[in-house]
Amino acid sequence: MDKIDSITSKTVALPVENVDTDQIIPARFLKATSKVGLGSKLFADWRFDAEGKAKPDFVLNRPEASGAQILVAGDNFGCGSSREHAPWSLTDYGFRAVISTSIADIFRNNSLKNGLVPVVIDAASHAKLLAAPGAIVTISVADRTVTLPDGGKASFPIDPFARYCLLNGVDELEFLLSQDKEIAAFEKQRA
Amino acid sequence: MSMKPRTMFEKIWEAHLVRPPTADTPAILYVDLHLVHEVTSPQAFTWLRERGLKVRRPERTVATMDHSTPTTPRGRDGKIPVLDSAAAAQIATLEKNCADFGIELHALGTDGQGIVHVIGPEMGVTQPGEVIVCGDSHTSTHGAFGALAFGIGTSEVSHVLATQSLLQQPPRTLAVTVEGQLRPGVTAKDIILAVIARLGIGGGTGYVIEYRGSAIRALSMEERMTVCNMSIEAGARAGMIAPDETTFAYLKGRPRAPQGAAWDRAVAAWRQLPSDPGAAFDREEKFDASALEPMITYGTNPGMGIPISGDIPSATNATGEKALAYMGLQGEKRLMGHKVDVVFIGSCTNSRLSDLRAAASVFKGRKVADGVRVLVVPGSQAIKKAAEAEGLDRVFTEAGAEWREAGCSMCIAMNGDQLKPGQYAVSTSNRNFEGRQGAGGRTFLASPLTAAAAAVTGRVTDARDLV
Ligand code: SF4
Numbered sequence: 001m002d003k004i005d006s007i008t009s010k011t012v013a014l015p016v017e018n019v020d021t022d023q024i025i026p027a028r029f030l031k032a033t034s035k036v037g038l039g040s041k042l043f044a045d046w047r048f049d050a051e052g053k054a055k056p057d058f059v060l061n062r063p064e065a066s067g068a069q070i071l072v073a074g075d076n077f078g079c080g081s082s083r084e085h086a087p088w089s090l091t092d093y094g095f096r097a098v099i100s101t102s103i104a105d106i107f108r109n110n111s112l113k114n115g116l117v118p119v120v121i122d123a124a125s126h127a128k129l130l131a132a133p134g135a136i137v138t139i140s141v142a143d144r145t146v147t148l149p150d151g152g153k154a155s156f157p158i159d160p161f162a163r164y165c166l167l168n169g170v171d172e173l174e175f176l177l178s179q180d181k182e183i184a185a186f187e188k189q190r191a
Numbered sequence: 192m193s194m195k196p197r198t199m200f201e202k203i204w205e206a207h208l209v210r211p212p213t214a215d216t217p218a219i220l221y222v223d224l225h226l227v228h229e230v231t232s233p234q235a236f237t238w239l240r241e242r243g244l245k246v247r248r249p250e251r252t253v254a255t256m257d258h259s260t261p262t263t264p265r266g267r268d269g270k271i272p273v274l275d276s277a278a279a280a281q282i283a284t285l286e287k288n289c290a291d292f293g294i295e296l297h298a299l300g301t302d303g304q305g306i307v308h309v310i311g312p313e314m315g316v317t318q319p320g321e322v323i324v325c326g327d328s329h330t331s332t333h334g335a336f337g338a339l340a341f342g343i344g345t346s347e348v349s350h351v352l353a354t355q356s357l358l359q360q361p362p363r364t365l366a367v368t369v370e371g372q373l374r375p376g377v378t379a380k381d382i383i384l385a386v387i388a389r390l391g392i393g394g395g396t397g398y399v400i401e402y403r404g405s406a407i408r409a410l411s412m413e414e415r416m417t418v419c420n421m422s423i424e425a426g427a428r429a430g431m432i433a434p435d436e437t438t439f440a441y442l443k444g445r446p447r448a449p450q451g452a453a454w455d456r457a458v459a460a461w462r463q464l465p466s467d468p469g470a471a472f473d474r475e476e477k478f479d480a481s482a483l484e485p486m487i488t489y490g491t492n493p494g495m496g497i498p499i500s501g502d503i504p505s506a507t508n509a510t511g512e513k514a515l516a517y518m519g520l521q522g523e524k525r526l527m528g529h530k531v532d533v534v535f536i537g538s539c540t541n542s543r544l545s546d547l548r549a550a551a552s553v554f555k556g557r558k559v560a561d562g563v564r565v566l567v568v569p570g571s572q573a574i575k576k577a578a579e580a581e582g583l584d585r586v587f588t589e590a591g592a593e594w595r596e597a598g599c600s601m602c603i604a605m606n607g608d609q610l611k612p613g614q615y616a617v618s619t620s621n622r623n624f625e626g627r628q629g630a631g632g633r634t635f636l637a638s639p640l641t642a643a644a645a646a647v648t649g650r651v652t653d654a655r656d657l658v
Binding site: 015016017018020022023026027028030031032033034035045050074075076079080081082083084102104105106109110113114159160161164172173175176177179180182183186187190 | 508
């Protein structure tokens, strides 16, 4: 995994609450056996009409959203299905972080394993970001902060291990594999 | 030495700690049972191959095919035709992965096939005190047996395949206490829809729920599974119910349950699992079972539920307006009497024998209303057989409903069973998200009784009003 120290990008605002992973990537696109190319299906039913034409009013289809790597979304982002296809489609599309006032459990876990930084901030700071879509902000994983359009900063929680993995590009599976002795001892003691 | 009273969650968690959490690292939790299906596993097996890894405990791993498999009735050759080439490739991939890595597979067309959360309990591999995971958020279903069961992503599927372990941050605990007696016509599905309506779709985030109280104790295992199944719909990581005589009676004699002296030892251990008196939960929510009504959802997430005779709440923000607009509904109006195009009876929430019996009790002697399509989809091949042995299939087909093969079907609409844009469905499944049952489709979630009542009237109907 690539190391992530900080991300600076313009934002795109999606002020919808409870965005579930069925919206992020509808189930009919889950028949793939690889994770490549899912970005083209991101938010498929919000981005495209029944004929597959881009809906001009959807925020990701507006010219000013192009190139944004930070998605600012409403509360409880990523709820519902455990499909890891959700962060896969977001990262494949070009997103590197999601900011909200809360992020669903499984989605947050899945994001961390794919270099998509889940950022949970207080409602007042979140409102500032929603009110200024397109603002250039910096998320610092090292400092656990995000800059705000008014020059302020909001801090966000991230558990020390997740932060360590992002900063050092460590893959959790490598870490678990390194615990082979402990796992074997546990199995032996239970047998 | 006096021990601090512990919750059931804490007992199971502590018994599975390969390594407790430290200031710098999460806990390493051992997994007893890993369930696998075709949709969330292919990439995990690919990564194992890329790294030259084996499956650490194939004997603790069980696979089935359910999500992308068709449920269309078998052809003359007795085979279930897979028409979709992407689905066929996914099915073939799981077959190859299970063969290569030595994993037990209940393939499409075999007697053991079914929805992953239905067959685990049926086989008796789901047992009290276990840690159970699956690349599927409704893994919480298995918590009905007093197991810690939760959904994981595909990366974590690869972690469990390779190490039988997971990195976990400890969750908080939430007691949902339901006391009293349900009124006739009010079911386990109505309990859980009422719980989610109160907690909200994100209200349980970060928690493991333990359902307790006299109303929960009175439920059968199948009903307890319905309750635990939808824990994720409140955002909770897992839901669980303490094992008791009901649990043991369900498990006894199942093919994979312990037998003989091992059974007695297992039951003795399982009796130690329930939360100790005085064990502290981080939070508690109390419900009065006798005050519950049949519930139905009106919006685009499972937290948007109301008593069936109630008014649709008006939207209080843009998200609420978006939901009502998608559903084509207005606030301050009743949902009762609303037209229905499709009825889906199935899914890991409500596709077990008792659900089918409940639905059949409504269909018996009645006909499906004109213009309504009704799918009845058993959760497993075993349920299908058992239902046919009691003649339930004929009750459904004589009423004009379709009797299908086992699978997820219209719950997820990636297998050919789906709504058309704009259609309204009453579904016994667990998610009413936009497009969940087919792009543009609109879902009302409810119990099998309510779904069957809608099927025979063509409208949202309180089953208690049918005479
Ligand atoms: S029935 Fe629906 S919710 Fe259950 S496992 Fe299948 S797709 Fe998931």
